[in-house]
Amino acid sequence: FASRRRGPAAPQTQGRWSLVAPLIAHSPGHGARTRALAELLLERHGVLTREAVLAEGIPGGFSSLYSELTNLETLGTARRGYFVEGLGGAQFALGAAVERLRALRSDEPAGALVLAATDPANPYGATLPWPKRAEEGTSDTARAAANGGEPSGNGSRSTGGGRRPARVPGAYLVTLDAEPALYVEKGGKGLVALREPLDAAGAPAPWIAEALEALSDAVARGRVGRLAVERFDGEPIVGSAFEEALIDAGFRQGPRKLTLSA
Structure with a gap:
């Protein structure tokens, strides 16, 4: 019965072939x-x-x-x-x-702007380096505030729990008066402060609310997708000094994350 076994499939190259190279314009x-x-x-x-x-x-x-x-x-x-x-x-x-x-040469404040990290209008990570704070890592003060007053770890680490700002699809940059302020990680699970996030009293700096308001507006307009923030500067957002600021900006509170959608 071996002769009845099915052999390999017939080649799918049957038909009429023509040379088309002469029809294609020279590159x-x-x-x-x-x-x-x-x-x-x-x-x-x-x-x-x-x-x-x-x-x-x-x-x-x-x-x-x-x-x-x-x-x-x-x-x-x-x-x-x-x-x-x-x-x-x-x-x-x-x-x-x-x-x-x-x-555009003017002394007037530029206001807030939300850009995709890969947008050519974003010079950071290409024409300009990312802010020094993002390159060196989160301050101990910011980590302590994010942990309810207790520093986490013994040594410095890069901002965003090892995630440095990068020009990757799905990430965003918030600028205030043409200066970088906040980086949204790809996937919207983490926020990275690109300037000092705390004031002298250890409370969120005033610029935090302005940056979050701009981000919330971008989500409402459909320019940024749904966010489900779990981290701020690499530390859990829930229970941190920045949780209330996100809630004030329209984020919904959850057990482990704060969400925002259009």
Whole structure:
């Protein structure tokens, strides 16, 4: 009965085959691709710097685009200058971006803004480093407040219970007056203070309420998804000095977390 056993399936390659290579347009050359990439990055960032190109992971880095950026400057498409203080001398920008920067030059407070961590409008973790506090770790005072007055652990650790701020999908940044204030971890389970979260009396600093209000508004508008916060600066939120601030911002209290949804 071996002859009755089913053999391997028939190959699925039957049909009519034609060579289509002549019908496909030739791919652009290296120079055209580099020019298109330079224009894309200028559109994306407005002001393009060496650090921004490195953050994009472009093979060859800034030097691979420099000649095309210079060509775009010659053509009048881009401008070279020192547009943003502290970002290095090699800065290229579209003319519209330069005019926008001039129009936004003001001493008026910028207010609160919630950005996706990966948004090109967020310079932190790319053009600019994350705030020093986030890099060095949470202060003992903040950890003590989050623990009801008792410090946790013996040594310093990175802010957010080992989670440093990063440009990852699903994470958010809250800025106040154009300065970083609060980082929302991917998944919305943790909040990381990017500036000192306590005042001299050990209570939540006034900026905490402002940042949480902006975050609550972003959730209500559907710009940020549901949050289920379990940690603040790496410590349990329930029972911490910051729990009441979240409740005042509209979070719902639970046994182990505080939730907020549209």
